[in-house]
Amino acid sequence: MSSASVADPATPGVPEAVHRRRWVILGVLMLSLLMVVIDNSILNVAIRTISAPAPTGLGATQSELEWAINAYTLVFAGLLFTVGLLGDRFGRKRAVLVGVTLFGLGSVLAAFSGSAGQLIAYRAVMGFGGAFVMPATLAILMNVFEREEQPRAIGIWATGVGVALAIGPATGGLLLEHFWWGSVFLVNVPVVLVALAAITLLVPDSRDPSPGRLDPPGVLLSIVGLMLLVYGIIRGGELADFTAPAVMAAIVGGIAVLAVFVVHEKRCSHPALDLSYFANPAFSAAVAAVALVFFAMMGVTFFSAFYLQSVRGYSALQAGLVIIPLAASQLFFSPRARLAVERFGARAVCTVGMLMIAAGLAGFALFDTGTPLWTIELVLFVQGVGMAHIMQPATVSVMQATPREKAGSGSAINNTFRQVGGALGVAVLGSLLSATYRSGIEGRLGAVPPDARHAAGESIEATLGIADKLGPAGRALVGPANDAFVHAMHVTALGAAAVAVFGAAVVAVFLPAPDRTRPEAAAPVGENRQGAINGER
Template sequence: MTTPADNAGRGSRIPEAVHRRRWAILGVLMLSLLIVVLDNSILNVAIKTISTPAPTGLGATQSELEWAINAYTLVFAGLLFTAGLVGDRIGRKKVLLGGLVVFGIGSALAAESGSPGELIAYRALMALGAAFVMPATLAVLMNVFEREEQPKAIGIWAGGVGLAIAIGPITGGLLLDHFWWGSVFFVNVPIVIAAVALMVWLVPDSRDPRPGRVDPVGVVLSVVGLVLLVYGIIKGGELADFTDPTALSAIVAGLAVLVAFVWFEKRSDHPSLDVTYFRNKVFSAAMAAIALVFFALMGVTFFSVFYMQSVRGYTPLQSGLLMLPLAAAQMIFAPRARLVVDRFGNKATTTAGLLLLAAMLAAFAGFDADTPIWVLEVVFFLMGTGMAHIMTPTSVVIMQALPREKAGSASALSNTFRQVGGALGIAVLGSVLSAAYRSRIEDELGMLPAAVRDKAGESIEATLGVAARLGPRGDALVSPANDAFLHAMHVTALCGTVVAVVGAVVVAVFLPGRASTPRKGEEEQELVAAVE
């Protein structure tokens, strides 16, 4: 039991009443985090259903599916840092409550979408709310736990992400078995109501005594640059031609705007992205590791759903259950990864995690339509194990690299890189998948009229949809479609493998090894000096 003397020993930053209920507060924060992560993990098993023509789904094309995912991740990433600053300024609790309400409204609207365009728009609205939830949860955590308990709390927080990943696909499969496709979004509404009620009751407010100013120019430049870049990548994959003038001009324009964003931020006295943080090589390497992990993971998740449902013939619920080992491994190992770090250090732990992830991505390049399903389960479990030993140490490095009062900024930066990495992973690897599929299937579509041939070459679902409408004549397209998808999946998996290996090299070079124990009183000074 904590005594006043203990509290004095810890310092007077955290009130005793808050310290006593810190674990209950963590539970509420994890519930808030749950809905943000749950939404994407539910969507993963629903994308095939949404691509099915009405009334079962919306008849979304592969590029529209990519935008339904990336509309969320790009708005989320573009606003995270500003959301962190707003929380630092007006109070994290207020921002959490407002973000949850907007997310709930967006979820209800997305559930009733009548077209892929509406779904994309409402997903962007959901992201607006989620952007204010995610950084505030970690910022509040850093302000209710003392430094010595922060790694444990962050590990549990990271385990909550694994829980959401576990619950999402299964919940999505159950909903799709019994209700319409929109139920995968509507399920967020009661969770939002419960989270808001508990937050009002338990969570204390906190803010930065010296908050930064909001940077609207930086926000606009970052969002515009990312949207143009991702649009060009997706368009190039859709056309199987990245030299197409539309795709190429969008990519070049996006890169130019992002360069302008960095230039502007370096000269701003209130940047939305403080590029001086990246002078610290350890901080930069940890950020790069997070971005590259989610680049690879989101891409492989995107194609694995089509592999399980379109090629292997599993239902959404069965697909959700098959993904359970991925989440279970994160739940098991994320809270314990700090023990591995204590023994072997950040560098060895994170490098090993990335190499394990790379090996599992490479394993997908050997999958075919008859691969024993237990092999897929082992690969998913080992992928989750690798992720747990990447996310926990890098999150601790990032959060402890800045002073406590800048926790909102550190959390926002971490999640920005996570979301940007995921968005680019879906765009790049999704485009590789699309381009490789189209190049392999085109020769098999000569029997179709030109207009239908172009649409049928977009994805395996488009090909199978056309085959179904042709009746017995379309049966001849099923086997080539499966073969073309497997070829595309193999190419995409190898691209993801290269990305994970690059991440392993980065952290092996720049992350620190085993940390030496600082003398009493030196710890805070060392952390502040690390980013100066």
């Protein structure tokens, strides 16, 4: 294609050809986003099936399921700094193409995993590909829309998350009704093929004319620190003992490595994570809000699959349909959140959104084995509305507080904290769920052979699996298992709600008031970005 060099006077700095098809480009970018988010939302419905013994599933334990989720998110988060810089340096279009290809390859490998260990490894490959996709798509968006259109474009971009949340669970349930568990990963392949063709033909390339240098030591320190910390948290929940030497060593070691990472980043002339961004209150508060939202929501999404399928007895498809209100509310409200921000300001909107999420999470503490379905869906709807009114204004705050030519780095930081928050949410809240469940069920495992009691107490699926093998004698375990899980869910939900309340306090105190929302670091509307967009490729 020819290079676009004539700028539309109405949109200074954006080549005319790019400006004319900016909404089509946004649609293509959303397709890539859908691919990445759908995978995680499908997995949330499939985790119970994957935990079933072969040939139905892989016989994965709860800790292995947590690692199947976190292998993706930790690799994703750990590499975002570097791949954001690579996109800025070598071209964001190339970054998306590489990421989509790797994601598709990892999906095929994951679909044919022969063990939980293989699934964890291939999920890491998918995370490697996803890390290239997410920051580059948002950076391209910031370079094809002028500042006055960016909130609307980001709102639509964020709607992609809601669409994926709506499509993923229902699609995953439908696939599991008719095919084996690996089909939930193979469904990514046609999306990958369409995305590759659309990106190649329609998306312009862009890059930073003065890209930063890479920081391999910083990347390595961040990955090692997070892996140690998450391992210690998950292992502590598995053992129901966070004082065990191996658990303490991993947690303390992880914190120490992350502390070294921070010191290294402060002293490094080309840090993977530019800590200077956090001097901007809008940037810091928005990033914290995103991280805390995903900490709370990812942990709850993890245990809700077991509640709906193991305790309530819904099929995977039925469980996927139950979750639709969470997604539908985001689909409707995300594009409109900017209107609330224009009227009330980002601080008020994000604070109320956080409190709505906290209220929804606390609602889980009222659920039992017979809670009416409409109550569950109402709670999920409230959570979705709250999330829609956090993600759009928070993402706008982050991206408009970042210089346009550094959009890849700003997007990487935003997505890194989102993924780290989600990974820690699954680890911390999953471990809290596991430890509380074990303490509630251990006294009821008298009929279980002594050598199987530890495994039976790890999760409700493990208990029900042992009960099934015991035949009629095991039926007496079903009621206590359900009761122990519901109690553990209540404790975990209240913990997640407390995190959301803390997030509301952070936003209310540190996010700037409406008259101070325009960040000094953001570029003015008329800025010439010809150096950022290098024409159509």
